[in-house]
Amino acid sequence: MHKLSIKQLSEGLRAKQFSSRELTQFYLERISRYEPSLNSLITTTAERALAQADAADAAIAAGNAGPLTGVPLIQKDIFCTRGVRTSCASKMLDRFIAPYDATIVEKLDAAGMPMLGKANMDEFAMGSSNETSWYGAVKNPWDLERVPGGSSGGSVAAVAAGLAPVATATDTGGSIRQPAALTNLTGIKPTYGRVSRYGMIAFASSLDQAGVVARSAEDAAVVLQAMSGFDPRDSTSVDRPVEDYVATLDRPIKGLRIGLPKEYFADGLAPSSRQRIEQAIEVFKTLGATFTEVSLPNSPLSVPTYYVVAPAEASSNLSRFDGVRYGHRSESARTLEEIYKRSRGEGFGAEVQRRIMIGTYVLSHGYYDAYYLQAQKVRRLIFDDFKRAFESCDLLLGPTATDVAFKLGTNVDDPVAMYLNDIYTIAANLAGIPAMSLSCGFVDGLPVGMQLMGNFFDEARMLNAAHQYQQATDFHRQLPKGFE
Amino acid sequence: MSLTADQIRQVAHLARLELKPEMTDAYARQLSNIMAMVGQLSNADTANVSPMAHPLDMHQRLRLDAVTAPNLREAFQAIAPATENGLYLVPKVIE
Numbered sequence: 001m002h003k004l005s006i007k008q009l010s011e012g013l014r015a016k017q018f019s020s021r022e023l024t025q026f027y028l029e030r031i032s033r034y035e036p037s038l039n040s041l042i043t044t045t046a047e048r049a050l051a052q053a054d055a056a057d058a059a060i061a062a063g064n065a066g067p068l069t070g071v072p073l074i075q076k077d078i079f080c081t082r083g084v085r086t087s088c089a090s091k092m093l094d095r096f097i098a099p100y101d102a103t104i105v106e107k108l109d110a111a112g113m114p115m116l117g118k119a120n121m122d123e124f125a126m127g128s129s130n131e132t133s134w135y136g137a138v139k140n141p142w143d144l145e146r147v148p149g150g151s152s153g154g155s156v157a158a159v160a161a162g163l164a165p166v167a168t169a170t171d172t173g174g175s176i177r178q179p180a181a182l183t184n185l186t187g188i189k190p191t192y193g194r195v196s197r198y199g200m201i202a203f204a205s206s207l208d209q210a211g212v213v214a215r216s217a218e219d220a221a222v223v224l225q226a227m228s229g230f231d232p233r234d235s236t237s238v239d240r241p242v243e244d245y246v247a248t249l250d251r252p253i254k255g256l257r258i259g260l261p262k263e264y265f266a267d268g269l270a271p272s273s274r275q276r277i278e279q280a281i282e283v284f285k286t287l288g289a290t291f292t293e294v295s296l297p298n299s300p301l302s303v304p305t306y307y308v309v310a311p312a313e314a315s316s317n318l319s320r321f322d323g324v325r326y327g328h329r330s331e332s333a334r335t336l337e338e339i340y341k342r343s344r345g346e347g348f349g350a351e352v353q354r355r356i357m358i359g360t361y362v363l364s365h366g367y368y369d370a371y372y373l374q375a376q377k378v379r380r381l382i383f384d385d386f387k388r389a390f391e392s393c394d395l396l397l398g399p400t401a402t403d404v405a406f407k408l409g410t411n412v413d414d415p416v417a418m419y420l421n422d423i424y425t426i427a428a429n430l431a432g433i434p435a436m437s438l439s440c441g442f443v444d445g446l447p448v449g450m451q452l453m454g455n456f457f458d459e460a461r462m463l464n465a466a467h468q469y470q471q472a473t474d475f476h477r478q479l480p481k482g483f484e
Numbered sequence: 485m486s487l488t489a490d491q492i493r494q495v496a497h498l499a500r501l502e503l504k505p506e507m508t509d510a511y512a513r514q515l516s517n518i519m520a521m522v523g524q525l526s527n528a529d530t531a532n533v534s535p536m537a538h539p540l541d542m543h544q545r546l547r548l549d550a551v552t553a554p555n556l557r558e559a560f561q562a563i564a565p566a567t568e569n570g571l572y573l574v575p576k577v578i579e
Contacts, residue, residue: 099559192539206538235545236538304522315499322500324572329565336574337500345502353501354511357492358518360499371522376535378528383536416517432539 001026002162003479006071006219009165013060013070020053020060020070024114027072031116031163033078034483036260038139040148040157042077043085044117052114067222067246069112074167076155077118078125079210080199080481088201089123089133092327092347102199103231104168104210120154123349124215124318125175126205128421130411132351139408140183141480142446143398146405149179155213156183161483166214166223170200172207173306174400174425177437180213181400181449184439184478186220186466187213191457192432193238195224196231204313205236207306207429216476217438217466221245224459243460249467256465257394263299264398264424275439276448277399284397288414289465294393296385301378302427303419308362308375309430314352315359321347354415383431386453395465396453399424400437405444424449425452434459435460438466439475447475486516 001023004012012018018026028046049072056070065281080086080098082105087093101109122132130138130153138153140146141161147414148157152169159167160183169176171189180187188211195210202208210227214220225245231237260281265274281291297308323329323343348356362371389396401421411418428435433456437449454462470476487495489508496503502512557570558573566573 005544005564051542097563099556099563111545128510193542212529232545232547236540238542298528301524301528304524307518307522308525319500323565324574325560326563336577338502339574340500341502345501347562348501350507353496353503354514356499356501357495357511357515361487361491361495361515361519361523364495364498370526373535374524374525374528374530376537377530377533380536381528381530383539386508414517415514416521419518419521430539 002030002165005216006068006165008221009071010069014065015350019048019056020056020114023070024049024053024072027116032071034161034163037144038141038157038161039136039156040120040138040161040163041074041117042087042089042120042135042154045084045115048084049114049116051348052109056112056114058374066111068226072114072115072116072164073108073223074119074155074158075105076118076152076168076170078121078170078201079168079258080201081115081118084118086118086201088187089121089135090347090349090352090484091134091193092321094134094328096327100199103196103233105199105228107227108168119152119167120152121222122153122351123171124201124352125172126314126351126355128174128178129411130154131408132349134349137408140405141483142183143405146407146446149405151175151178152213155177155179156185156187159213159215160185162479164181166212166219168210168227169213169338170208170210171429172203173310173429174175174422176211177400177425177449177451178422180437182405182447184447184476185213185215186217186436186438186476187211188220188224188436188459188463189428190224190228190459191434193236194434194457194459195227196234196237198231198233202317204310205317206313207310209429216417217463218249221249221463227268231289232431244461245463248460248464251464252288253413253465253468256289257392258284258289258291259294259389259393259396260291261296261299261389261396261398263296263378268402268423269399270403272443273399273403273448276443276451278468280440280450281397283469287468287472292392294396296389296427298378298381298385299427300381302430303423305375305378305382305430306426307358307419308371309379311355312363312372313359315356315363318352318356351415377449379430382427386431386433390455394461398451400449402453404448405445428453432456434462436462436466438469441475487512487519
């Protein structure tokens with residue numbers, strides 16, 4: 001059952017081949033069987049899932065089923081879920097029971113999707129390997145000695161191992177796309193403002209965007225459809241109709257103009273990964289797409305820009321964790337200042353502390369112009385690069401990551417080396433454009449991802465191209481050994 | 485750009501973070517490396533470039549001046565470390 005697409009699961013449910021309770025039970029059993037080797041979940045919510053499954057079965061029996069009714073999912077533990085622990089993989093929120101639901105939780109609950117559990121992640125979504133989680137590292141099902149990528153490492157490990165058909169994820173600098181690439185999944189970060197951020201624990205508010213990781217573009221499209229749309233509770237939500245991502249999947253892509261940013265194919269990209277991407281380009285050509293080389297001259301500056309902008313916003317957002325209103329409070333604190341300092345010192349892990357300090361530093365008097373203001377100006381240059389590229393192209397194509405998944409522990413003491421993992425993904429967040437990753441083959445049994453980037457609100461076109469590619473290839477259907 | 489252990493302690497104070505003393509040197513080294521990487525930004529020519537704070541050119545939406553949020557004080561205080569009579573408790577600040 002875990003090999004079926006969401007469409008097939010939905011058809012099976014409507015045809016009464018299996019009930020949502022049976023399907024949910026099936027995934028819960030896979031979770032108890034495989035989870036000990038992966039550590040992909042922080043919390044399993046079996047009771048909640050089965051109650052939702054029963055409600056879905058009733059809706060199906062009554063003829064009120066939508067395309068997702070009864071299909072289970074996993075929520076990244078960054079989304080507030082009322083009555084369920086929402087930890088953001090931090091000791092700070094280890095005992096935090098969210099008092100309200102995130103908008104996307106409300107929407108996907110309303111769509112009838114039983115929530116199997118809450119996915120592990122890098123602490124406060126800060127990381128590219130899922131090794132900063134207070135609940136321990138997540139393992140990549142393709143090789144248990146390797147990282148699944150991050151920050152949405154639990155979401156991808158769970159879906160890649162067939163513990164759920166789909167999972168939500170978030171992407172501030174690549175946290176959907178890089179893990180999807182490392183685990184053979186399809187992951188999409190929509191345009192900034194397309195999906196509500198209400199109830200999604202903030203990391204860097206001008207960059208954060210929610211999305212989905214799935215086993216195909218078709219599966220991603222139907223779930224993204226249900227998540228997207230205007231939300232008055234998010235002040236940066238965009239009031240604009242959502243396109244029909246599913247209806248446009250089958251369009252031929254003949255004549256699609258795809259740009260290849262030359263900076264994305266320069267030194268730094270593993271030759272074996274480059275070769276897989278070049279093969280994918282040939283597949284797109286047989287489908288009728290045309291290719292031109294483009295330049296994003298400021299893209300080498302995207303990592304330095306991000307490591308000013310994101311920590312600056314994070315240091316401000318994370319100031320809310322003060323040990324007073326919710327979250328961890330130090331037991332040894334005797335004064336108010338000690339409550340602040342010790343609760344934050346004990347509650348935040350090293351990577352979160354590093355980013356808070358960088359953010360505090362670049363925003364402090366005397367450094368603001370040199371770092372923060374300069375980074376905002378370079379952000380404009382990066383944005384303008386994309387604007388120029390999309391004058392002559394419909395989509396851009398390049399690598400998602402520099403190489404296949406690396407071994408656990410490789411970069412834990414070298415933050416800069418870790419940060420460079422996101423060299424191809426960060427620019428899309430800085431510009432706000434939609435981007436996705438999908439599998440384009442394997443190197444020594446490990447998945448290689450390629451990235452598609454689109455113009456603002458061009459999710460449908462990206463998903464269409466990805467789906468057409470997946471109709472012509474079967475990389476995305478491969479499952480890791482031991483999890484078949 | 486190199487940060488000293490003293491600068492780390494100062495930034496940590498500004499951010500209200502109590503660091504484990506044995507971490508200070510490692511943080512100084514790591515943050516120095518990060519700031520060296522960030523230093524590449526100074527090479528970019530940004531004369532006449534306006535700063536970009538946000539990807540969308542949007543204005544703050546306004547809404548009718550009507551009460552819409554329900555009172556969730558009890559739910560919010562149920563997850564607080566310490567409360568009394570609807571107030572959050574902290575150690576005495578003013579003698």
